[in-house]
Amino acid sequence: xxxxxxxxxxxxxxxxxxSLAVFxxxxxxxxxxxxxxxxxxxxxxxxxxxxxxxxQLALTTLDGQAMTLAAYAANGRGVLxxxxxxxxxxxxxxxxxxxxxAKEERTxxxxxxxxxxxxxxEHIAYVAEKQLQAYPYVVSQELGVAFRxxxxxxxALLDEKGVLVAKGLVNTREHVESLFEAKRLGVxxxxxxxxxxARDEEVSA
Amino acid sequence: MSVDPVIAAILQFGLGxxxxxxxxxxxxxxxxxxxxxxxxxxxxxxxVTTAAWFVAGVEVAVGLAVVLDQRAGFIAAAVVLAAYAAAMGINLxxxxxxxxxxxxGTRQPLSIGLVVRNVLLSLIAVxxxxxxxxxxxxxxxxxxxVAGLVVVGALYAATNQxxxxxxxxxxxx
Numbered sequence: 001x002x003x004x005x006x007x008x009x010x011x012x013x014x015x016x017x018x019s020l021a022v023f024x025x026x027x028x029x030x031x032x033x034x035x036x037x038x039x040x041x042x043x044x045x046x047x048x049x050x051x052x053x054x055x056q057l058a059l060t061t062l063d064g065q066a067m068t069l070a071a072y073a074a075n076g077r078g079v080l081x082x083x084x085x086x087x088x089x090x091x092x093x094x095x096x097x098x099x100x101x102a103k104e105e106r107t108x109x110x111x112x113x114x115x116x117x118x119x120x121x122e123h124i125a126y127v128a129e130k131q132l133q134a135y136p137y138v139v140s141q142e143l144g145v146a147f148r149x150x151x152x153x154x155x156a157l158l159d160e161k162g163v164l165v166a167k168g169l170v171n172t173r174e175h176v177e178s179l180f181e182a183k184r185l186g187v188x189x190x191x192x193x194x195x196x197x198a199r200d201e202e203v204s205a
Numbered sequence: 206m207s208v209d210p211v212i213a214a215i216l217q218f219g220l221g222x223x224x225x226x227x228x229x230x231x232x233x234x235x236x237x238x239x240x241x242x243x244x245x246x247x248x249x250x251x252x253v254t255t256a257a258w259f260v261a262g263v264e265v266a267v268g269l270a271v272v273l274d275q276r277a278g279f280i281a282a283a284v285v286l287a288a289y290a291a292a293m294g295i296n297l298x299x300x301x302x303x304x305x306x307x308x309x310g311t312r313q314p315l316s317i318g319l320v321v322r323n324v325l326l327s328l329i330a331v332x333x334x335x336x337x338x339x340x341x342x343x344x345x346x347x348x349x350x351v352a353g354l355v356v357v358g359a360l361y362a363a364t365n366q367x368x369x370x371x372x373x374x375x376x377x378x
Binding site for chain 1: 240243244301303304305345348349352355356359360362363366367369370373374
């Protein structure tokens with residue numbers, strides 16, 4: 001009987017150790033996913049994919065006007081969605097870049113600011129401080145989730161038909177420009193570009 | 206058919222802890238949870254705040270009832286878990302898989318794996334209604350119970366992490 005009890009206790013200790021090890025491993029998989037996520041204007045994961053039309057959400061701008069993304073496509077206009085937060089320093093630094101690009105591309109493109117959190121007052125103060133009154137500014141958690149905005153600043157480019165061309169984390173002017181480059185080249189992200197390149201190399205090797 | 210007291214205790218405390226932990230987390234992050242309830246799009250917008258508070262309150266109440274070994278607690282637990290499975294199933298069928306499941310722990314989109322998980326949990330709650338066999342309880346049983354709870358908790362958390370990791374892998378470009 002004693003031998004059985006001892007063996008039982010020993011086994012429990014081992015099973016606990018093993019299950020904690022399994023837990024730690026699964027946790028590390030999660031952490032690795034976050035770390036490996038490529039830097040740059042890369043698609044992190046999920047949400048609307050390039051080539052798809054984003055879900056039609058009824059949005060309200062900060063000044064209380066109803067809007068949808070589909071309305072832009074109906075008028076044959078593209079949209080650059082720029083996700084930001086008043087507390088994000090990089091977003092602040094990129095504001096002049098995106099507004100300049102929007103001016104350069106104004107023949108076919110409208111700029112829309114979006115945020116998925118924070119209080120209304122914060123956003124109103126931010127718009128006043130940064131003089132963004134000329135652009136629609138939407139606060140919507142649902143929109144952020146639809147595009148799976150994981151890290152800020154984040155941008156998504158919709159073409160004149162309302163189809164998502166490219167989206168991703170943008171940290172520099174080059175990253176924002178890469179979205180437009182994607183439209184020109186017909187690739188949706190650096191991830192896709194890299195895997196296409198790898199395939200080409202395999203074929204030629 | 207009756208259940209051994211050790212297994213019954215693991216089931217009872219495991220289920221009770223699950224409900225208490227998730228209810229308290231929802232109460233502490235009510236603003237976020239409100240957004241999640243809204244995104245499920247099962248209720249008119251004006252009921253969302255009430256529903257979010259109600260769901261979180263029910264979870265805490267069910268958790269307490271289960272820990273205190275009330276039959277009603279197990280029935281309610283099974284119903285709540287099945288309702289979550291149904292809510293996720295409805296949104297999956299609508300193609301709204303991108304919404305946050307709101308199932309605690311890591312953020313993850315809806316998946317069939319989560320529906321299966323909730324159906325299994327619901328069946329486990331039903332199993333809590335089975336009569337418990339009576340026998341003398343020794344210290345070995347206490348060891349088994351405590352160790353069993355630790356293992357069940359770790360494996361449940363690992364399952365959730367794996368489901369979240371799988372969702373991310375599927376979305377990898």
